[in-house]
Amino acid sequence: MSIFENLDLIQQKFHSEIETITSSEALFQWKAKFMGKAGELSEVLKGLKDVSPQDRPKIGARANELRDDFEKKFSERLKSIEGQEIAKKLAAESLDITLPGRVRHVGTVHPLTQVTDRILDIFYRLGFTLITGPEVETEFCNFDALNVPKDHPARDMQDTLFLKNGHLLRTQTSSMQIRAMLSQKPPLRLVTTGAVYRSESVDATHAAAFHQLECLCVDKNITMQELKGTLEFFAKEMFGHKTQIRLRGSFFPFTEPSVEVDCSCVFCAGKGCRICKHSGWIEILGAGMVNPAVFEAVGYESSDYSGFALGMGIERIAMLLHGVNDVRLFTENDIRFLEQFT
Ligand SMILES: [Zn+2]
Secondary structure (H helix, E strand, C coil): CCHHHHHHHHHHHHHHHHCCCCCHHHHHHHHHHHHCCCCHHHHHHHHHHHCCCCCHHHHHHHHHHHHHHHHHHHHHHHHHHHHHHHHHHHHHHCCCCCCCCCCCCCCCCCHHHHHHHHHHHHHHHCCCEEECCCCEECHHHHCHHHCCCCCCHHHCCCCCCECCCCCEECCCCCHHHHHHHHHCCCCEEEEEEEEEECCCCCCCCCCCEEEEEEEEEEECCCCHHHHHHHHHHHHHHHHCCCCCEEEEEEEECCEEEEEEEEEECCCCCCCCCCCCCCCCEEEEEEEEEECHHHHHHHCCCCCCCEEEEEEEEHHHHHHHHHCCCCHHHHCCCCHHHHHHHC
16 A cells, blocks of 8 residues: 555544544544654654655655644634533533522511510500519519418419429519519509419410519509509500400409409400300400508508509410410411411
């Protein structure tokens, strides 16, 4: 085979092989092998020494033509491969903007806190000041000073959670009234709220931990009239301006006289419905005039001062306001429930 034929074969081989290479890295390696010093083209040109001198220029020209052709073909192929590589990289890194985003739950104020804030706001407008205190209480603040007799069933282990050190988990926020009166002189106009604890089996209407809110007003010449005015203002602000209240005689050790306070049913406006058990009235809180025995326990002169106290369960008010029929829903932290109060 002549050297010319060999060169033609090399050219054909170059053209067919270069089309099979698909990465720029492999292309450079292949080119070094093909056109380098020990490459196939150089091997063929080694045969030049056996060629007659008059043929050599022709072969030299043909070899140069091949080199030009190879370089041209090489840069075309490189350009095409690099283009494909860039397109591939872009496709791999592109963002799919049609994917839906991840939903983030935004926290909200708990329904019990919302109700507490609403009630507090009403009493703030009447000049009451918020006080807070410990959930671990002494028997004196929780029972003795509140005129709860030593043999009262509320003190029983069945009802109260006692601690090993003789203290207890407060069963009512009224203990804060005692703490306030022990540290401050009248006149007082205080509101307090927080968790209270009972040794109670839990069901739809009973919880072992729940929340109360209480008010205490002590001054000279405070009468039942101040209490009634305060209750009426609260009921109208809380449940609407057409709300009526009614007082029923009751008994609490720390107030005398004591009353249960009903408001006209917020669901049927007093006409009678399932919620008010067709009476037209719903019990919302307990209240009364501070028992002189309580004043004596904290060192107030009961002949100089009088006062009223009122207290309510936050869960009960929240259940009434929102038509919730199971107290456990407030503490189960079910997002589907809580989201309804945003
Ligand atoms: Zn009703």
